[in-house]
Amino acid sequence: MEEYEDLFLAETQEYLQNITQCLLALEKDLDDEHLEAMFRAAHSLKGMAGTMGYELITDLTHEMETLLDKLRRGEIALETECVNLFLEAVDLIQLLVDNLHRQDDFRPQVSALSKKLLAWQRVAGGEKTPGTFSPQQEMEGAEKEPNGRERDIAWQKMLSAFEKETLKEALLKGEETYQVYIRLRQGSLLKSVRAYMVLKALEKEGEIVKAWPSLQALEEESFDREFFLLLVGMPRVGALKETLEGIVEIEKVEISPVKLDEDSPASVESVDGAGLEKESPGTLPGKGLSPPGHVVEKTVRVETAKLDSLVNLVGELVINRTRVLELGKMARDTALENALEQMEMITTELQNAVMTLRMVPVRQVFDRFPRMVRDLSLEKNKKVELIISGKETELDRTIVNQMGDPLVHLLRNAIDHGLEEEEERIKKGKEPLNTIYLRAQHEGSHVVITVEDDGRGIDPEAIKQKALVKKMISVREAEEMGPAEVLQLIFQSGLSTSREVTDISGRGVGMSVVKTEIEALNGTVEVESRPGWGSRFILRFPLTLAIIRTLMVQCGQEVYAIPVEAIQENLFVEPKEIRTIRQERVISLREEVLPFYFLQELFGSGSSPVQEYYPVVVVRAGNKKAGLAVDALLGQQEVVIKSLSRFVNELRGIAGATVLGDGRVTLILDIAGLLEDRRLNLGKKSVDH
Amino acid sequence: MKQDQEAAAEVQLVTFRLEQEEFALDINQVREVLRMAPVTLLPQSAHFIEGVINLRGEIIPVIDLRKRFELPPKERDEQTRIIIVEIEEQKVGLIVDLVTEVLRLPSEAIKPPPERVVNVQNDLIRGIGKIEKRLLIILNLTKILDAEEKIALREVIPGVE
Amino acid sequence: MGKKVLITDDTAFMRMTLRNVLEKNGYEVVAEAEDGFQAVEKYQELKPDLVTMDITMPNMDGITAIKKIMAEDPQAKIVVVSAMGQKALVIEALNSGAKDFIVKPFQPDRIVEALQKVGG
Numbered sequence: 001m002e003e004y005e006d007l008f009l010a011e012t013q014e015y016l017q018n019i020t021q022c023l024l025a026l027e028k029d030l031d032d033e034h035l036e037a038m039f040r041a042a043h044s045l046k047g048m049a050g051t052m053g054y055e056l057i058t059d060l061t062h063e064m065e066t067l068l069d070k071l072r073r074g075e076i077a078l079e080t081e082c083v084n085l086f087l088e089a090v091d092l093i094q095l096l097v098d099n100l101h102r103q104d105d106f107r108p109q110v111s112a113l114s115k116k117l118l119a120w121q122r123v124a125g126g127e128k129t130p131g132t133f134s135p136q137q138e139m140e141g142a143e144k145e146p147n148g149r150e151r152d153i154a155w156q157k158m159l160s161a162f163e164k165e166t167l168k169e170a171l172l173k174g175e176e177t178y179q180v181y182i183r184l185r186q187g188s189l190l191k192s193v194r195a196y197m198v199l200k201a202l203e204k205e206g207e208i209v210k211a212w213p214s215l216q217a218l219e220e221e222s223f224d225r226e227f228f229l230l231l232v233g234m235p236r237v238g239a240l241k242e243t244l245e246g247i248v249e250i251e252k253v254e255i256s257p258v259k260l261d262e263d264s265p266a267s268v269e270s271v272d273g274a275g276l277e278k279e280s281p282g283t284l285p286g287k288g289l290s291p292p293g294h295v296v297e298k299t300v301r302v303e304t305a306k307l308d309s310l311v312n313l314v315g316e317l318v319i320n321r322t323r324v325l326e327l328g329k330m331a332r333d334t335a336l337e338n339a340l341e342q343m344e345m346i347t348t349e350l351q352n353a354v355m356t357l358r359m360v361p362v363r364q365v366f367d368r369f370p371r372m373v374r375d376l377s378l379e380k381n382k383k384v385e386l387i388i389s390g391k392e393t394e395l396d397r398t399i400v401n402q403m404g405d406p407l408v409h410l411l412r413n414a415i416d417h418g419l420e421e422e423e424e425r426i427k428k429g430k431e432p433l434n435t436i437y438l439r440a441q442h443e444g445s446h447v448v449i450t451v452e453d454d455g456r457g458i459d460p461e462a463i464k465q466k467a468l469v470k471k472m473i474s475v476r477e478a479e480e481m482g483p484a485e486v487l488q489l490i491f492q493s494g495l496s497t498s499r500e501v502t503d504i505s506g507r508g509v510g511m512s513v514v515k516t517e518i519e520a521l522n523g524t525v526e527v528e529s530r531p532g533w534g535s536r537f538i539l540r541f542p543l544t545l546a547i548i549r550t551l552m553v554q555c556g557q558e559v560y561a562i563p564v565e566a567i568q569e570n571l572f573v574e575p576k577e578i579r580t581i582r583q584e585r586v587i588s589l590r591e592e593v594l595p596f597y598f599l600q601e602l603f604g605s606g607s608s609p610v611q612e613y614y615p616v617v618v619v620r621a622g623n624k625k626a627g628l629a630v631d632a633l634l635g636q637q638e639v640v641i642k643s644l645s646r647f648v649n650e651l652r653g654i655a656g657a658t659v660l661g662d663g664r665v666t667l668i669l670d671i672a673g674l675l676e677d678r679r680l681n682l683g684k685k686s687v688d689h
Numbered sequence: 690m691k692q693d694q695e696a697a698a699e700v701q702l703v704t705f706r707l708e709q710e711e712f713a714l715d716i717n718q719v720r721e722v723l724r725m726a727p728v729t730l731l732p733q734s735a736h737f738i739e740g741v742i743n744l745r746g747e748i749i750p751v752i753d754l755r756k757r758f759e760l761p762p763k764e765r766d767e768q769t770r771i772i773i774v775e776i777e778e779q780k781v782g783l784i785v786d787l788v789t790e791v792l793r794l795p796s797e798a799i800k801p802p803p804e805r806v807v808n809v810q811n812d813l814i815r816g817i818g819k820i821e822k823r824l825l826i827i828l829n830l831t832k833i834l835d836a837e838e839k840i841a842l843r844e845v846i847p848g849v850e
Numbered sequence: 851m852g853k854k855v856l857i858t859d860d861t862a863f864m865r866m867t868l869r870n871v872l873e874k875n876g877y878e879v880v881a882e883a884e885d886g887f888q889a890v891e892k893y894q895e896l897k898p899d900l901v902t903m904d905i906t907m908p909n910m911d912g913i914t915a916i917k918k919i920m921a922e923d924p925q926a927k928i929v930v931v932s933a934m935g936q937k938a939l940v941i942e943a944l945n946s947g948a949k950d951f952i953v954k955p956f957q958p959d960r961i962v963e964a965l966q967k968v969g970g
Contacts, residue, residue: 185960189953190932190936190937190940190951190953192937193937193940193941193944193951196941196944197944197950200944246967246968247950247967248929248950248951248952248960248963248964248967248968249952249960249963249964557730558729558730602732603732603733604732604733642747642748644731644741644748644750645741645748645749645750645779645780645781651731651732651733651734652733653732653733654731654732654733657729657741657748659743659748663743664727664729664743665729665740665741665742665743665748666729667729667731667732667741
């Protein structure tokens with residue numbers, strides 16, 4: 001069977017992704033097509049799991065299928081709670097799939113979830129009580145006392161990178177990790193408040209890193225009567241156990257130390273970013289992201305180490321090539337020289353190709369956000385729409401893999417603190433629905449990622465006061481700081497702007513961590529805000545290894561590359577179509593009047609020869625547009641952007657450079673910079689020459 | 690330790706020529722010497738920056754030292770060289786007329802630059818080396834790239850009129 | 851001698867039910883209060899070992915009463931007896947110093963167990 005495992009894994013991923021997408025679509029609008037597709041996916045999954053002998057996955061998918069069938073037949077309505085349940089099932093299946101060889105670790109979760117799915121099926125049969133399961137119903141039948149082994153949760157598989165980081169820090173401080181198991185008495189009422197009491201007691205003794213079911217589920221009472229918590233700290237175990245047992249209606253308390261495996265140094269990452277921890281059990285402070293429900297590409301998985309060694313080898317090859325070329329020239333053999341020239345071109349392309357292996361689209365990270373935002377917005381009861389753009393923007397794999405955590409944090413922050421309740425918005429005359437925009441785009445020599453919300457914004461005055469209270473700034477400094485400057489204070493450690501403690505944001509990992517993580521990737525982060533109208537976080541990551549599609553243009557002796565994303569269209573313009581308005585040249589394009597420049601003049605390298613037609617590239621950046629006349633259009637090409645040396649990188653209008661197949665260096669234009677610049681000045685400079 | 694002592698005793702220099710003068714760079718700052726290569730112009734950069742070249746996939750700015758020192762331009766020829774130096778972990782190429790040799794010079798043969806030169810051009814010159822009748826102007830690289838600093842060579846070279 | 855309990859509830863029926871259950875299980879009900887004011891007064895006067903506290907009551911609600919009693923005697927042992935669906939209020943009561951809570955309608959053994967746990 002083992003040889004089918006890979007296939008099983010890949011297909012499961014597709015089905016799970018499929019189910020998630022269907023669910024999110026169905027939640028918005030219940031239509032038969034998605035219901036049908038989801039049913040089929042669950043059914044196929046069950047079949048596959050059955051064949052492979054994965055009993056737990058089979059059980060779960062069976063319950064899903066049965067419930068879906070009832071939905072399909074209209075016997076029950078699809079409520080949010082039910083969607084949550086399905087999503088929970090998807091997550092659990094993902095966990096099982098990620099841990100194929102340790103599926104038994106998840107047995108308690110599977111049985112609990114199956115029970116819940118079953119309860120919903122009964123709703124269809126005329127029984128009431130949908131979400132809040134009546135205790136009699138959940139616990140009918142003989143009480144099963146799970147054995148210790150069954151009760152151990154495979155925590156390390158469930159931890160997010162952020163949680164792992166928290167754990168790692170705690171362990172470094174010499175703290176310990178405990179699993180706390182709680183069982184309530186049968187028929188307990190207001191279970192969420194019981195859970196609350198437990199959490200409160202635990203928080204006095206340490207930090208709760210994770211809960212199963214989730215804290216959200218605990219709060220919503222969507223659990224039967226058992227739950228597990230992962231506590232880190234230096235708790236007085238005996239006293240804690242006594243306190244917990246002293247809480248009314250708590251039937252059973254178990255506190256046991258948990259050993260989470262250390263990170264194995266040779267952690268395996270895959271090209272498509274999918275988590276695979278099959279070989280190395282447990283990666284505690286792992287760097288890679290392995291979010292549930294990621295997209296599976298039709299790709300081969302390669303160890304990162306192999307990839308890096310390939311990059312290094314190619315680098316060496318290129319260095320060696322230069323020597324061989326020198327020797328070839330000395331031999332004065334034309335045939336040899338030709339062959340070497342050929343080799344030079346191939347090795348350059350090889351080098352570029354190897355570089356692209358390191359590039360992945362940000363989609364890999366972005367795709368998990370719709371689900372996360374949905375869950376959070378339900379939890380916070382704030383309606384929000386997440387609008388994502390630029391998913392296909394490519395960045396170096398390392399950056400993509402590591403920018404997930406800061407983005408999660410920013411999104412959570414936006415939901416927790418930025419978004420407003422419907423009433424509040426209507427009062428302000430805003431659209432009732434909150435909107436969060438997540439965008440990625442190339443901008444000059446960077447990839448810019450923005451997280452923007454149209455919520456209540458950040459009040460600089462409140463931050464200033466807080467910073468004063470915390471003595472982070474002096475009174476004088478406070479007086480001198482402008483609002484924009486004050487806003488950046490939120491990135492300093494020790495300044496938390498909200499008192500509310502939520503699942504992640506607020507748990508000691510504040511904006512300062514976000515900043516540190518971004519800076520570790522050579523990125524920068526800034527915040528802008530209009531109090532009352534929203535905030536925008538702007539992350540910039542370097543493009544050192546980024547690849548972009550460009551249009552090559554000839555301009556005098558030089559060739560320039562213009563990023564295709566900044567190009568609206570190409571045209572040919574006759575000299576007589578160029579008019580002068582207020583000493584500026586313009587052309588008309590349909591209804592619009594566009595500023596018109598000769599690229600050569602902008603760069604002060606003389607004026608273009610008079611031609612019958614000028615090839616013109618219409619470029620745009622933001623709301624600015626212009627026509628750039630060049631000598632010739634040479635065609636599109638994908639190029640690897642390299643940054644210019646910092647001794648010269650202040651150049652306006654140049655994003656970077658790239659090495660073409662023939663070894664020549666070509667400059668890549670930064671259209672935004674070019675159009676933003678005082679264009680008249682540029683023009684004059686060329687006149688002065 | 691041993692290296693330190695050696696360094697104290699003598700300095701290894703790469704010497705090159707611009708116009709009629711002979712200059713020298715500490716060999717520790719020199720990465721390699723190339724023949725003149727095709728240079729891509731950099732628009733709007735400082736006037737002495739010739740452009741950028743491709744050095745095994747790395748993009749490196751190149752400075753025309755003649756322009757830097759406000760010397761008259763000279764036709765590039767077979768002898769023109771680009772000296773690749775490393776300043777603050779960045780590689781930079783310097784275009785020079787001719788690379789003459791690599792030599793060792795006892796430390797005591799290096800004299801501090803004359804007072805008036807120091808006043809005019811802070812740290813541009815590290816010292817003046819003397820071998821028999823030759824006078825070597827040992828450059829301090831960091832200042833060369835500072836576009837704010839105007840360096841007219843005739844002001845700094847002792848004995849040049 | 852059983853522990854001294856003060857019962858607080860605005861309905862006579864609930865006070866009676868509680869009294870019966872508690873007395874049957876060896877507790878001494880020293881007083882009954884019909885609202886928060888009375889509860890605070892009786893507490894000062896009688897210093898009971900345990901207090902049961904309803905949340906929604908006229909004149910002074912249970913949460914205010916808990917706060918006042920706790921301010922007076924930080925050692926006070928108060929158990930909230932709440933109706934269903936008062937999650938937020940129960941949490942507030944706990945944060946105000948109540949030791950624990952039970953939910954109406956309760957089964958007799960549950961309330962006894964709760965008081966045992968809280969009373970030690």
